[in-house]
Amino acid sequence: MxxxxxxxxxxxxxxxxxxxxxxxxxxxxxxxxxxxxxxxxxxxxxxxxxxxxxxxxxxxxxxxxxxxxxxxxxxxxxxxxxxxxxxxxxxxxxxxxxxxxxxxxxxxxxxxxxxxxxHVEGVAPTWEIPDVPEVSSDDWTALERHRWTVRTHNQEIGENAVDRAHFRYVHGTTNVPESELELDGHIRRAIQHVHMSTPHGEVKGRIKVEAHGMGCTITRFTGICETVLLLSHTPIDGGSVDSRFSFTQRKADQKTGVAAGVIKEVVRQMNQDIPIWEHKKYLPKPMLCDGDGPIPEYRKWASQFYH
Ligand code: FES
Ligand SMILES: [Fe+2]
CATH class of the missing domain: 2.102.10.10 (Rieske [2Fe-2S] iron-sulphur domain)
Known part of the structure; x- marks a missing residue:
């Protein structure tokens, strides 16, 4: 700790x-x-x-x-x-x-x-990493990789996904995304409807997020440009994380600049989150309001990974 x-x-x-x-x-x-x-x-x-x-x-x-x-x-x-x-x-x-x-x-x-x-107690794996078929498909591009070392904890990075209000005020998305959260054992699913700004103007899209525990999240973007993003966050120690984003996109969507714009936008958002995470304090009892996302539900789900 x-x-x-x-x-x-x-x-x-x-x-x-x-x-x-x-x-x-x-x-x-x-x-x-x-x-x-x-x-x-x-x-x-x-x-x-x-x-x-x-x-x-x-x-x-x-x-x-x-x-x-x-x-x-x-x-x-x-x-x-x-x-x-x-x-x-x-x-x-x-x-x-x-x-x-x-x-x-x-x-x-x-x-x-x-x-x-x-596993802190040496328990053998209780689930498997899912196969992402797009990664090995000839119709999809080779993984484009981005990487950061971030002075934070996995708990905080995960919370960002359910923190609805920050999308507007940190990332400047034009709406506060609606999301449907589903918690299913070690898996956390969310579907978000977002408006993203790209170099080709604003586009509406759907983001399907599937987190397998605290280290592996598979995100599928549709409606904008078919994109699969593997987000991995690996604890270096109790206070820093090695974050890697690996993108693959349908080759057929590569012709316009939109595909590159989607990646650029996700990377831009990560760069905006980092200074907040690196300087914030974790509050066990935050003062939440009705416009906030399902932060208590996320915290309850996350607690299963600490014993
Ligand atoms: S063999 Fe001697 S330290 Fe490894
Ligand atoms: Fe964020």
Whole structure:
């Protein structure tokens, strides 16, 4: 828990890399969830995420570790660990210490993204990341990526989506969007009818938002230009988040400037939210009024990710 927020790091699936950032045999040192981690891809293609530090004398496996087959070899004394973190070989010892193990993490690869499952009590995944068919379709563009490091907590970023009034006063949308909220276990759905300003004038559209926990939101824009946006927000620690937006658009809609305008507008709105989030205080008992969105409902839904 950080000093700024009365929450721990949420449980769930979170993006830790894009698939193409890790070739077979590749190794990446990562720092997420307040922990040092190593991500590697076995030569056969499987991805593995482990705690970073070798149990022998503490080297960081992500700095100089080498993949050999389905194992990562420590840069310090060449102990070898498999994709589940078990030590399989100590090249200068007759016997591998039976308890030599690095803690493994559950990870998955879907929609050209590598995901890690974080749970404070080590509970195994209780849901799966959904498949987004547009990402692998030839009729849709390659993912356009945007990324920010934001000094906030996932709780606050999620709340932004249900905070109806801010759309008008922070983002300058011409109406306060109507939205229908549906809470369904770990999934939060909302449909918003918005008026967006683009370089080609104002357009009316529909935004369908589907949040799978606190780390993965799939947003579909229709009526403006068919766009799918994968929003991922990964806790770096209790007070900062690595946010990635990945857009794909129907290639048939690319001819006009509207498609690029939609992306530009979403990115502009993110840049407007950031200074508010970075400087605001989290109020457990906010003073709400009747024009506000379903903030209490959102907070109740979000509370399931903290135990
Ligand atoms: S610290 Fe890793 S093998 Fe010695
Ligand atoms: Fe916003």
């Amino acid at each position: 950080s000093e700024r927020f009365p929450f721990s790091i949420p449980n769930g699936w979170f993006q830790i890399a894009y698939s193409d950032e890790l070739e077979p045999g590749g190794v990446l040192p990562l720092h997420y969830f307040g922990q040092d981690l190593v991500l590697f891809r076995a030569e056969g293609g499987e991805v593995a995420l482990l705690d970073a530090f070798c149990p022998h004398l503490g080297a960081h496996l992500g700095h100089g570790g080498v993949v050999d087959g389905d194992r990562i070899r420590c840069p310090f004394h060449a102990w070898e660990f498999d994709t589940r973190g078990a030590c399989r070989n100590v090249p200068y010892a007759r016997k591998v210490p039976p308890k030599a193990k690095v803690a493994p993490w559950n990870c998955a690869e879907r929609n050209q993204i590598i995901w890690a499952w974080h």
